[in-house]
Amino acid sequence: MKRGRLAGAAVALSGALALTGAATGAAPAPQPEATLLRFAAIVDGTGERLPGREVVVAAGRIVATGDALARRHPAARRVDLGRLTAAPGLIDAHVHITYGFCGPSRGDAWQQLLQETPPAERLVAAIDNAARTLEAGVTTARDLMALDGVDFQLRELIERGVVPGPRLFLGGTGIHPLVMPLEAAGSTAERVASLSRRAHEVAGRGAQWLKIFATTGTGADLSGTRNYDFPELEAAIKTAHERGLRVALHAYGPSVVPDAIRAGADSIEHAVDVDDQTLRAWAAAGIFYVPTIDHNRWYADHRGEFGYSTEDEAQLRAFLMRNTAMLGRAWQAGVPIAMGSDALLGMSGENTRELEWFVAAGLPPAAALRAATTDGAHLLGEQDRLGRIAPGFTADLIAVDGDPLADIRALTERVRWVMKDGAIVVDRRAGRNQIRPARYCTRSGSPDSPEVPVRPASSP
Ligand SMILES: [Zn+2]
16 A cells, blocks of 8 residues: 555656655745856757857756856856766666665575565665666666566655655566466466556556566576567557556567567567568657667676576677667667666666667767667657757756767766756766765675676677
8 A cells, every 4th residue: 555655646746846845745945046057068969069068957947058148147056067068868768776686695686686675675776776877877767677666666765855866767567477477367368358457557556657578588588488479468558558658568589579569569678680571660660679788798797696607698798799780770770769778786877888889789979879868758758858958858967078979988987967857966076076875785796707898899
């Protein structure tokens, strides 16, 4: 019951309202004054460099961009970001922000996650992950599977300003064989009904997304065997859409992709090896592809901690290449693409390294930036509010060292400052404070395969 109440309350909040405290019953914050930010350059989520070097924000919104804005805003507080370049706050379209990992001393990572972690401990991990995600410059994230309602609790804590973290769009506990065992689901009609029921439940808890694990595949398991048949997928997607949810389909292999297109999914996660004809249909349907390449690099780099064999690692690294090749082909075919890291189990904070694979796949840095800003905003249905540095948009900005249109690592390695909803939430410039909460557990060990490059070295 408590979980439902928290979820309901979280739904009632919007990011802007949460800052004022108005929706939570807290004392209203004093009306914020305008702030005039000055950068070396401004790069918008369109991938274009804007004329001018200044941005004025007030009440959590961007008011103006350009030059000599102090004349029109003489009372604005001034913040000089020196030689840093502004970009919109980044959007990570695929995270598991509640998944912590205490290290191998407590046994298998998946066993810990799925069976041995009590909800209170999940929340501690989630709070740590949320801070790390924000520090990476990610001001908005879509979470696509969580247990025990901890994602809703985290969202409420962030929206109330209790803990730092990105704005969250949630999928709650989706449709997964773990929570809906295949063998126990009965006849086709019963299975259709049960998937439809689950879609109702997820909507009722305050999620915006339904996640369906349409195939196997996670961790060192790179199989893409179908979990659910077309009638089941179609029923779940239809119900979700009727309830106002969008639907993300987990599909490791290509087998289920035609069904996902036919049934009207809103995004397809992970998929590799999709043939050209299907890719054309995919592009025509306007369904987003979220390739989530880099999380397999995370598993490979940390295979000792995850208990994976050297063969597992070799397969993970081979999958990275297949996934990167697929991204390049999807991009060429005109499939809309959003950046999603699949950050989980200790990976939070490395979310944006995904963009280095985008460039390795042949996308220009400007397109990679769009995937993590304007395109991510489209995926979420927030294209009029998020992902751009333009008047009327939410004041989510990052300041990076370098030119992200020339060197993607300006985004992936050199985020120095983050503003969310008009508030400075990370400041790593020399001599400044930075948020650094206590870590969840202490992950022991270090990458155990240092001979293998941990960055995409070249295009496939
Ligand atoms: Zn995932």
